[in-house]
Amino acid sequence: MPTPAERDDVVVLESASKVYRMGEVDIPALRDVDLRIPRGEFVAVVGPSGSGKTTMLNMLGGLDTPTHGRIEVDGVDITGYSERQLTLFRREKIGFVFQFFNLIPTLTAEENVQFAIELASRDGEPPDTDPRHLLEKVGLGERIHHFPSQLSGGEQQRVAVARALAKDPVLVLGDEPTGNLDFRTGKLVLGALKEMNREGKTVILVTHNTPLARVADRILHIRDGQIMEQEIVENPVSPDEIVW
Amino acid sequence: MVRQVRVPMLVLKTWRDILARKGQFAALIVLVALGITSYVGFIDAYRNLSAAADNAYEALKMADFTVSVGGAPTGVVHKIEVVPGVKSVEGRLVIDTGMDITETNQGTVRVIGVPVGHRPVVNDILVEQGRYLTSEDGAAGLLHTRFARATGHMTGGRLTIRTGGGKIDVPIRGVVASAEYIFPVRAKGEIPAIDEFTILYMSSHEVERIFRRQSQVNDIAVIVEAGADPKRVAGRVEDVLEPYTVLQTVQRIDQPSYAAVGEEIKQNQSIAAVMPPLILAISVLSLYIALSRLVQSQRGEIGLAKALGYSNGAVLGHYLLFSLIIAAGGAVLGIAGGWALGNYTTQMYIDLLHIPYLNKGIYIDVIFSALLMSGVACVSAGLVPAFASARLAPAKAMHSDPNLAVKGGRLPLVEQVFGWAMPKSFSFRVPLRNVFRQRRRSLYTVIGIAFAVLLVFATMAMFDSVNWLLDDYFQITERWDISVGFEQPVSGTQVREIEHWDGVTSIQPALAVPVEVSTARATHEGAVTAMEPVATFHGFDVLKGDDPRTALERNGIMIPKVVAEKLGVGVGDRVTVDTPYRDEDVTLVVRSITNESLGTPMYTSLDTGAELIGSPTRQYNALYLGASPRYEKALKDDLYDLPGAAQVMVKNQVVAMFRDMMSFSYFFFGLLLAFGFLMGFVVIYTTFTANVLERTREIATMRTIGEDTGHLGLMVTLENLFLALPGIPLGLWLGALVAQGMMASLAGETYNFPLVIARETYLYVTVGSIVVLLFSEIPPIRRILRLDLAEATKIIE
Incomplete structure (x- = not known):
């Protein structure tokens, strides 16, 4: 087993805590979490509502900052990043897949993907990705000129997956990406994420659906803002095999 | 036992919804208030002025007509008294002569003889300071209030006047106002030369003595019997005066001051007729946009309310209540603002023009009509969204709004046709498509921008025209530097002598x-x-x-x-x-x-x-x-010294006086410009706040995937510019039409100057509109900056 110094960890959380202040009351959402995720791993985060899984995902994605502790992504400490730095960080390193797809309604499927490429190209070399190819990969080669309103929920989420891939991110974050989909289309989206992981992307999937987490290499069980258990999945299941 | 009053839940919800969107509602209330302020303010001002003028004409017995003659015996008055249709007659000597305002400054004074045993029965005067003349006063006088106050010739002072052969010092016994000289002008269309021309009332016997016109009158002022036709009566009077050389008969409608006051009232009426409908139309559009957005954003709440058993009528009433609250707020603020504006304008009339009998009135019918206007405007704006809310089926209401999606799966026509020539960047294409996403809202915003530009541009166009009159007319049309008028002919020899004067x-x-x-x-x-x-x-x-x-x-x-x-x-x-x-x-x-x-x-x-x-x-x-400019003053003095010189005008001084007079109008120009810019601000602010609220998740998503706030700001600006692109030219075109219409409504025998719009005005208004647009984006952009991305990306729209 490689030592920590030898490992290529994409994500490092050290004593990361997050406390929200609601009026007079402090509400801890994450407590002293330590976590390392090596490059290319597929990690599922499960836990009940309010357990802190989304808070952790938001901090990893640069949408939120820790109250205490340290966060490192792709070898860069983002703990004290400014808003501007976080924007650039998200632009370059993170691919998001949201529960509600969050496509830009005025852009076609191809343009939604191209939009992410345009963003990634702004501060450097454009990523070597072709939106059409990405859409074909997620099975939407025939729908590239359709607007989101002309696509089904599953199709929209696959466009979102393609968009997340477009910038060639180091980390893909999925926050309940199947939460708004039916069983069949949910599996298609999960398949797309799994394919992404097979190609070397590090994927972190937040879900409250435990069976679905079996597609991951590792499952983090979170409760009360703490990682209560880390479960290594010896034989991750294929999305086709999942029943929920 | 204390009975607890329970506020109906939907009323409570209305109140809380307003508090949650206080910026937008405050802006809408201000917009409605502007419309009502302009309505109440301008109507109050012209009613005050109109009432003051009517009071002055009535109380000071303004003549229905005057007849000027070369010179008639005073006894002719008795012959005119018995002319059918004549109610009262006053025979007077009216003589224009020179005066020394200061040792080095001269002007023209109109000396009018008045009786000392009693007050004039026609064209009486109002003594504002001092007292009326008595038989002991001798060659004393009463001076017109505007000149007296402008030059400091108040009661107790003296005024030096020329008497043909020499000069006399006239002690001032009082300062007076007059109905026939509310605006002290000699002829229709003349610019009031406040510190150059005045009226001095002296005992008629003294005027006869000083000007050697014993027992003579040269001006007959007549009031006709009720129901009599002044023109026919004037004809009969002219017949009586025929032997004494009738010079001119002036009916009241053509009397210079009466006509000038009428012009002033007409101008206020024109503004009162144009401004409020324009502003209220913009209010209606903005309110419609805001309430439509409110209904869209509360579809879930509407569905829930209906599921809980609230009737369609209750939901309709709930959303109409927003309109009524805005109407009430706008009306209250607007009536208060209008009253203040009316009072301010009236005070300016009092301070600057010293119009007699001017009071600051409160007109109940204006207040009621303002309330009605505000109510009708706001309720008509709220009706469509309110009915839309009432018609929503509960189950459908709880789903997201299909209107928010881009319908039809087509690109906007403009992009289909010209897309090849447009920048490929999404920072350009996303805002362009957003414009066509809510077409009706965009259309109303374009109209709103156009109306705001219209108001600003029409005001600037009028301003340009006045400036043209001052800068160009007096150079291109009036090509003299000094003009002098004589009461008696000037010989060719005199002309040749003057030609050789220095300067x-x-x-x-x-x-x-x-x-x-x-x-x-x-x-x-x-x-x-x-x-x-x-x-x-x-x-x-x-x-x-x-x-x-x-x-x-x-x-x-x-x-x-x-x-x-x-x-x-x-x-x-x-x-x-x-x-x-x-x-x-x-x-x-x-x-x-x-x-x-x-x-x-x-x-x-x-x-x-x-x-x-x-x-x-x-x-x-x-x-x-x-x-030569440096000789103008000396020449003026020398010309006044010529025998029979009645009026000397230096063009530069005339222009300066005109500018002084215009300072009163500049206040209105400034007010209209402020209204226009404020309206533009509210229109863009309302639309864009609605747009940003509606697209919160979309904007948050863009930021989440790496779009920076600078580019988002650029997109907002571009979207606004796309709306301004048709709005500004449309406003310029409509503004020119309105200005043309206003000029036409003011055109007559007094003013008939053309609408002249400077080329720079197009630029200034366009740039000014864009600056206002950029300012009005600030609140919605701040909202974008403050978004909690983690939360906003999960909003169900």
Whole structure:
């Protein structure tokens, strides 16, 4: 087993805590979490509502900052990043897949993907990705000129997956990406994420659906803002095999 | 036992919804308030002015007409008293002469004789300070309030006037206002020269003595019996006065001050008619946009309310309540603002113009009509969204709004056609498509921007036109530096002498003749200026007919378009010219029709002028001088010293006086500009706040995947510019039309200057509109910056 110094960890959380202040009351959402995720791993985060899984995902994605502790992504400490730095960080390193797809309604499927490429190209070399190819990969080669309103929920989420891939991110974050989909289309989206992981992307999937987490290499069980258990999945299941 | 009053839940919800969107609702209330303020303010102002004028005409017994004669015995008044239709008569001596305002500054004073045993029965005066004249006062006088206050010649002071052969010091016993000189002007269309011309009332016996016109009158002021026709009565009076050379009969409607006050009231009425509907129309559009957005964003709540058992009527009422609250807020603020504006304007009339009997009134009918206007405007804006809310089926309401999606799966037509030429960047294409996403909202925003630009541009256009009058008219049309009018003819020798005075660069003599120009259709009273064909002191804009030189050489008459239309004549037609100097009329051919911006001056040759006054040789009673600026003051003094010099005008001083007078109008220009810019701000702010609220998740998503706030700001700006792109030119075009309409409504015998819009004005208004647009984006952009991305990306839209 490689030592920590030898490992290529994409994500490092050290004593990361997050406390929200609601009026007079402090509400801890994450407590002293330590976590390392090596490059290319597929990690599922499960836990009940309010357990802190989304808070952790938001901090990893640069949408939120820790109250205490340290966060490192792709070898860069983002703990004290400014808003501007976080924007650039998200632009370059993170691919998001949201529960509600969050496509830009005025852009076609191809343009939604191209939009992410345009963003990634702004501060450097454009990523070597072709939106059409990405859409074909997620099975939407025939729908590239359709607007989101002309696509089904599953199709929209696959466009979102393609968009997340477009910038060639180091980390893909999925926050309940199947939460708004039916069983069949949910599996298609999960398949797309799994394919992404097979190609070397590090994927972190937040879900409250435990069976679905079996597609991951590792499952983090979170409760009360703490990682209560880390479960290594010896034989991750294929999305086709999942029943929920 | 205390009974607890329970507020209905939907009313409570209305209140909380308003608090949650207080910025937007405050903006809408302000917009409605602006409309109501303009309505109440301008109506109050013109009603106050109108009431003051009516009071003055009534209380001070303003004449229905006056007849000027060369000179008639005082006893003629008794003959006129018995003319059928005459109610009261006052015979007076009215004499224009010079005065020393200071040791080095001179002007013209109109000395009017008044009785000392009793007050005048016609054209009485209101003593504001001091007291009325008594028989012990001798050659004392009462001075017009505006001049007295402007120059400090108050009660107890003295005014030096010229008496033909010399000067006398007139002790001032009182400061007075008068109905016939509310605006102290000598002729229609004349600019009030506040510190250059005034009226001095003296004992009629003293006026007779000082000016050596014993037992004479030269001005008969008449009030007619109720129901009598002033024109017919004037005809009978003229018959009685026939032996004494009737110079001019002026009906009240043509009386210079009466006409000037009428113009002022008309201007206020025009603004009151144009402004409020314009602003309220914008309020309706903005309110519609805001309430439509509110209903869209509360679809879930509407569905829930209906599921819980609230009726369609209750939901309708709930959303109409927003309109009513805005209407009430706008009306209350607007009425208070309008009252303050009306009072301020009235106070300006009092402070600057010293109009007698001016009070700050509260008009209940105006308040009620303002409430009604506000209510109707707001409820009509809220009806469509409110009905839309009531019609929503509960189950459908709880789903996201399909309207938010891009329908039809097509690109906007403009992109389909011109997409090849457009930038490929999404920072350009996303805002462009957003414009076509909510077409009705975009259309209303474009209209709102256009209306705001309209108001600003129309105001600036009027401003330009006035500036044109000051900067160009007095250079291009009035090409003299000093003009002097005489009460008696000036000899050629005198003209040649003056030509050699220091500072005189040119001199052009003329003859001004009071005339009545008639055709079968109408009669026009005015003055004809006779001049050399080669004279250049007046620049002509000939619309039809001969050029000035040919017209004058052919001994015809040149008349302005307004007079030609009134008389129904064209080039080549004949008009009859009646003058007080000869019994028989003279027939002249209309050689040219001209465009005159100020007044209705008519022109003819000096030979024809001599014919009009029945003289076998050329006569002059006016001189137009070119002068070196540094000699102007000295020349003015020297000219006043000439025998019979009645009025000396230095053009630079006239322009300065006009500018002074315009300072009153600048307040209104400034007010209209402020209203226009504020309206533009609210329109963009309301629309964009609605847009940002509606697209919160979308914007948050863009930021989450790496779009920076600078580019998002650029997208917001571009979207607004796409809306401004048609809105600003449309507003400029409509503004020019409205300004043209307002100029046309003001055009008459007094003013007839053209609408002149400077090229820079297009630029200034466009740039100004864009600056306002950028400012109005700030609140919605701040909202974008403050978004909690983690939360906002999960909003269900």
